[in-house]
Amino acid sequence: MSRRALPLFVFALALGGCATSPASTPAGAAATPRTMQQILEASRPADWRALEPGNTLLMELDDRRRIVIELAPQFAPEHVANIRTLAQGGFWNGLSINRSQDGFVVQWGDPAEEEAARRPLGAAKAKLPAEAEVRGTPALDTAWTRLPDPDGWAPQVGFVDGFYAARDPARNTYWPAHCYGMVGAGRDIAIDSSTGAELYVVIGQSPRQLDRNITTVGRVVQGMEWLSTVPRGTGPLGFFEKPEQRVTIRSVRLMSDVPRAERIALEAMRTDSPLFAELVEARRNRRDDFYKVPAGHIDLCNVPLPVRPIQR
């Protein structure tokens, strides 16, 4: 028995950075189904889109632990505008990760219990509408790529511009889906009590019951491993009981405000392309030697959304 293997999962691989190889077989021309690795290697520049620095957050815990979040103004325009304002005002600099609840979320913001003791929001708004669900638009309809598989949480599930999403055609609405790495705006009991100053990321089994109940603002596209391994809090809801257990945030900046030499330049695989459809199919039925019984199915939150350093 050699090195006992379990199949490679998507997130690590997708972030590994795979060179495009223009000489390889184009999508659709392959005689036998290609694996995810082969699909990534065969991708062309048009299969990727560069993340916009003005639509991306760089969160730094320290020199080593840098986290990149793509914002989703398609779904939460007012929250995303507020988050941009907060980042530009240095709101999170010196604040902390205050909650780490196993199998659920990691959350950061101002740890002060009392509102009066909290850092002011500066130029950002203190009151926003709930944006847990949005009305369909031609732009959303065009970006929408439906997953062929059934889902018990929503009439349809799929992808919008690289985000996990769901759709109700009867009500003509769309909403982001709470999959691993998705970032939302913490709130109180009232659905319109979030400002974007308090953010959480999904680290556990997709809590899709939060869909349509809470405003989702983006997705972690690099550095999830620094958030998913934060030691768990032992207080109620996974909050840290002692201030010294909190993880200090050095800074959160818009990538466009980061000096060019320090930026992380990433590109995401387009989710409205034939290549992405081929990738989904490759994950619905795994063809590598490890798998003996292909599933013939995939859940939304199991679909990889590859992101890599920009290839020049």
Add this chain to the structure above:
Amino acid sequence: MSRRALPLFVFALALGGCATSPASTPAGAAATPRTMQQILEASRPADWRALEPGNTLLMELDDRRRIVIELAPQFAPEHVANIRTLAQGGFWNGLSINRSQDGFVVQWGDPAEEEAARRPLGAAKAKLPAEAEVRGTPALDTAWTRLPDPDGWAPQVGFVDGFYAARDPARNTYWPAHCYGMVGAGRDIAIDSSTGAELYVVIGQSPRQLDRNITTVGRVVQGMEWLSTVPRGTGPLGFFEKPEQRVTIRSVRLMSDVPRAERIALEAMRTDSPLFAELVEARRNRRDDFYKVPAGHIDLCNVPLPVRPIQR
């Protein structure tokens, strides 16, 4: 805005230990649906089953980090017998966690690359049949509790004796489902290449594509937070690149071999009771004030399986 809340997730709560309160309303008699917390508080001794010390592993990383695994002989009798033999022979003592792949699994065993360099299995068998799926029996049919919700991975999903499971009535087979905390036997390419000496636990979004492809041997019922936060490995498949990055395992023992004073005595909620059915329904439609849109659905791997210290 007071303490910004996100709803309490199940695992932390379930392990918190809730006193039974015999005076509370019995299941079914409630006028309005009860929350999970109320259901736990109203539970009676008959709603719980004590874990059998001879069917439970205690894995110790150090004094503080103790992990309890319930074994599943219903699904993998030969693997579980081998694991008992390995534990009694001290096989894992001094070995290590060698792999931590974000969003997927954490894996432990002998880190040696070459088979010749590995620790001998002692009295355990070097060759076992694959036990990724088992034939239905009257015992399994009796234990089976079906989840009412659709699932794209299997004809039916539900629970057997406190384990996430799936069923194909047409083929009269059952198999464990790869949900958070489920423990499986690492293998090579051949489906019958596992011995139980190499084990992994699911730490990410349920990789149900592994169902029926790999033998599952149990579930972590306490201490998941020590496994889910192991720093991620940077080598292929999340293996650690340097020996010093591995996490040393002090010991893995059968709980029945642990001196009585050091044992962890746990009980699990029965999954074949009316109270458990009520709990599932409480999670399908969340009634607490935080939720504005009850989902009317739950995925198998989102259902909590409460475990707590034995109440005396």
